[in-house]
Amino acid sequence: MQDRLAKILDGLNERQREAVTTINGPLLVVAGAGSGKTKVLTHRIAYMIESGITPWNILALTFTNKAAAEMQQRISSLLTEEEAYQVYSGTFHSVFGRILRKEANIIGYSSNYSIYDTDDQERVVKKIIKDLGFNTNKGSHKPFMHRISAAKNDLLTADDYKAEADTIVKKETAMVYEAYEKFLKENDAMDFDDLLINFIVMLQKDKSILEKYQNHFRFVLVDEYQDTNKAQYIAIRLLTKAHSNLCVVGDDAQSIYKWRGADIRNILDFQKDNPAAKIIRLEQNYRSTKNILGGANSLIAKNKEQIPKKLFTENPQGDKIDILKFENDNQEAFNIAATIKTKGGYKYTWKDFAVLYRTNAQSRSLESAFRKHSLPYQIIGGMSFYKRKEVKDVAAYLRLLVNQSDSIALMRVINEPPRGLGTISLTKIINYATRNGEPIVTAFRNAENVPGLQKRAVNAATKFVNMIDTFREKYYSGDKGLAIEQYIEATGLIEMYQSLGTEEAEDRLNNINELLSDIVTFLTNNPEYGLHEYLQTISLSSDFEETDMNKDCVKLMTIHAAKGLEFPYVFVAGMAEGLLPLERNGAVEDLEEERRLMYVAMTRAMEKLYLTYPAQRYSFGDIKSLFGSLFLSEIQTDFVRNNNEDFMIRHKPQPPKFPNNFSKRRPRPKPKERPFFDDIPQQEESYSQIPEDDRTPLKVGDRVHHSKFGEGKITGMSGAGNMQKATVNFDNFGKKSLMLQFAKLVRLG
DNA sequence: TAAAAAATCGTTTTT
């Protein structure tokens, strides 16, 4: 036993040890980047258990499944697997979801409730705004979803929202919100936000429930506390009110989830909320070189709102940060790949390299560059396995098996494969269901009563529900795994992909099979669980692939996805104005948050950090010129190798401007770039200037070529700007009216 | 009803 204690406390610095051994009362651990945060959390839990606290009295909340899994794994290496397993740990969403399934009746749900992901939510909101007669243009549902989610994160119910709505937009949102809540309830479904909110509702419903969970979770730990939102904050407060054994760990400098409702004040005000709180700062960084940490520190120092702290390291000075500019994003990607190729394979393996970017869209040029260099790479957090269409279709079929009220699941798969129920028949059935106030599944069952429904459609609908009913019975009465496999076979989904015969279809088939065998394994290993637990797990797990971080590939990911990770070599691509800090509609939403994001990116690097940017980039099909990011100019120059680039001049505090003062021209940036590596050939792609001829506007009488319609003569022009249209009389296709911005008309000499 | 073509969007970040 003495050994175990030694194992837990050895190798901790003084501050870490203090944090680990303070187990009663409120505690805030401000853990700077690379300061051993996870170590403190896991050792603290181990220490608590070692001191005699029952593991299942400990609740540990994280934001990602990965963090939870890592924690459990590290605790088991300190103690035993069994003890680690008894600690109640997981993400907010999965822990609360699990409890809600047990207590569902308290809040008027069944324990079979479905979880609606963003995709499902989208379908619900679209249907509602259509029913309400609101504008159903392409992206019109998105602002509604956003406002509803923001309201939920703020714990405003539909009624609260309605009462406060003073503008047309808010009034409309209130209507959608109200209908949305009603729809979810009727479908026995909760969205992600509901998992948090309903947990709070449950705790507040009656005192005995609150006490039950307060006593169950006598010790609560929260990881990444800077990312908690209001609902999470309230839930934590309720749970810990009785015993006050709350330990939160976080770093205000790494708060990057404001857009999802995270409130940095939760961590900034921790002491105000808990006057008895002890605060421990972990300021020694064990990850990065002095140059990298120095650069990151100098950048984050520009933020006003933060807990004062001084991160230091005893690591070597290391190489300076390289800032590199390229002609365009393809060149940038090409050179990043080339550099990795020269560095990797000897001392470093591929997985020692990471390329980070602000938006997912930026991965495209990187991917193609990596393919050209035949470098192994892996995109982290992109399209996850569980988000693939075919996987979600199977999941929807399964949801239908356990939750008959789930009409979104039904509508998702009704024509997957096509069953001869077209838009017209479906509309008739839905209208009938709405008129009678019954679930769509019921309407399907009573298809023969639906007025005006073709016989063929009646049969199709009846056949569909019968199939589900048959296999539901099988599922509940016998071998669950077998029933599921036969059910999916019976849906015709597999047959549909088999008959397609394309490569894509084959991939999809493989995914379905992988999913099915995953389910069977899950059900075999966890006989006490059923499908809902499995479905909950997959809908709350963001990336299936995140488990194989060990694969020896270069990792490509967004900066958000990189939080908590570290790599010897880090490239941050797209360090340009407009991209980082990201501008939306010409403005930066929250500069300090963007700066924190940059800080997170920089502090992922252990030995070497490259910051790169393109001078040109495609956006919406147009070429746009870019300057280096403001943030590049904010990094103290001592830590940077090359610092005379255009961004320094551009972002220098501007002297008073003299209008039309041509003599004060801005100095031009150096025309020649320092080559990244001399022996690497530059990419051959060149962006040839558009021939002069093509810039003169097309006019009536010109002969043109169209990629599909061939040659023709312009007989008329109309509209202006983006709306400009040309009427062309094609030799083989006759007259067509084409929008110039889409139809690539080439003038023929 | 379903497939093919044209129009219309849009770009953060994710549990």
Place this chain on the structure above:
DNA sequence: CGATTTTTTA
């Protein structure tokens, strides 16, 4: 430019 939705037509 590319993904997705709407319209057209076979």
